[in-house]
Amino acid sequence: MKLKLLFLSTIFSFYVGLSQVPTGYYSAASADGYTLKTQLKNIITNGHVDQGYGALYDAYKTSDTDSFYENDNSVLDMYSENPNGTDAYNYQHGSRNCGNYNSENDCYNREHIFPQGFFNSRSPMKADVHHVVPSDGYVNGRRSxxxxxxxxxxxxxxxNGSKVGTNTFDNFSGTVFEPIDEFKGDIARMLFYFATRYEDEVTSNSWDAPNASESNPLNGTNDQVFENWYIKLLYKWHTNDPVSQRENVRNNEAFKFQGNRNPFIDHPEYVSQIWGSVLATESFLSLKDVSVYPNPSKTNRITISTPDTVQITSIVLFSVIGSKIYETKNPKLKNQKISIPNLKTGLYILRISDANSSLTKKIIINN
Structure with a gap:
């Protein structure tokens, strides 16, 4: 037992070392559902210092620098980054800030992932680095x-392939903006952060009221915050694009800058713990009967077992820093089971998908 606890402690320390979470930071997060959300709101409100809108450009020098793709120390902009090749253009920190723009590559500015027009550009939302990111000015304008x-x-x-057009996800048919797959999970976790940090403000009469326009995804409550279709979309993106090393670095730098963290980067499982009731009522957790064992595993393998009614389309295993370790598509199961062998000691993130949903699990291997 002591060896097992020591191992778990070592793995946890490794994981925390990557994300640099202060000891005890989440100790008050002990509930489930919207009570957990309120507990997290209290945690991330305490210590949050509004550094001002103008300071964001300085913050981006450490929070949004490309040390992950071209590794050229340019501004890491989710709306222009090409993760699979050379960027069409890029920006250097401290130059070509907007300004006027007529096309892409004119200048970069500050994009509010949750639009500031909905909260009338009020503070501290306006300058919260956890949801305000550097962006090409023209693409930012097209996102509107x-x-x-x-x-x-x-x-x-x-x-870079980001799109504007009519939504095809679920039952919302308005105009939407779709980023590239590489950053969908990042954006989802930013919006879950916003719904948590500002749960006391989202129902204010001074905000753009729900249904005032088709652009506003607020549902008028301070617990769920977003409409059902938006929760489903963000959860899909959250599970399909797990936390990356880039997000951990950004979270650490944001914490240094303004004194609070994004809990959904540090603890991705909080999303389903909080909004699970919405996802369940929408039949979005169709993989809930899939089991993974043993977990923790004392061997070098895990086994995935599914009921006859579930048709798995993909299984992907990631390392704790987001590297893809294993992937299989449309696997052929034997007796509704499949094993992943030859795993080294460590912490992994497993994503299992069918045609309609995804399930994410944390896996511990203790050989």
């Missing part, structure tokens, strides 16, 4: 106040 969504026929596409 549209909610995020998924687009099949784009009316406009950026040079």
């Amino acid at each position: 106040n549209y909610p995020f969504g998924e687009v099949s026929n784009a009316s406009w596409t950026s040079q």
Whole structure:
């Protein structure tokens, strides 16, 4: 037992070392559902210091520098970054801040992932680095106040593949903005942060009221915050694009800058713990009967077992820093089971998907 606890402690310390969470930071987060959300709100409100809108450009020098793709120390902009090749253009910190723009690559500015028009540009929301990111000015303008969504026929596409068009996800048919897959999870966790940090403000009469326009995804409550379709979309993106090393670095730098953290980067499981009731009522957790064992595992393998009614389309295993360790698509199961062998000691994130949903689990291997 002592060896097991020592191992778990070592793994936890390794994980925390990557994200640099202060000891005891989440000790008051002990509940589930919206009570947990309020506990997290109290944690991330305490210590949050509004550094001002103008200070964001300085913050981006450490929070949003490309040390992950081209590794050229340029501004890491989710709306222009090409993760699989050379960027069409890039910006250097401290130069070409907007300003006027007429096309892409004119200048970069500050993009509010939750549009500031909905909260009348009030503080501290306006300058909260956890949801205000550097962005090409023209793409930022094309995104406008549209909610995020998924687009099949784009009316406009950026040079890195971000799109504007009619939403095809779930039952919302308005205009949306779709970023590239690489950053969908990042954006989802930023919006879950916003819904948590500002749960006391989102129902204020001074905010853009729900249904005042098709662009506003607020549902009028301070517990759920977003409409059902938006929760489903963000959860899908959150599970399909797990926390990356880039997000951990950004979270650490944001903490240094303004004194609080994004809990959904440090603890991705909080999303389903808080909004699980919404996801369950929408039949979005269709993989809930899938089991993974042993976990923790004392061998070098895990086994995935599914009921006959579940048709797995993909299984992906990531390391704790987001590297893909294993992937199989449309696997052939024997007796509704499949094993992943030859795993080294460590902490992993497992993502299992069917045609409609994904399930994410934390896996511990203790050989």
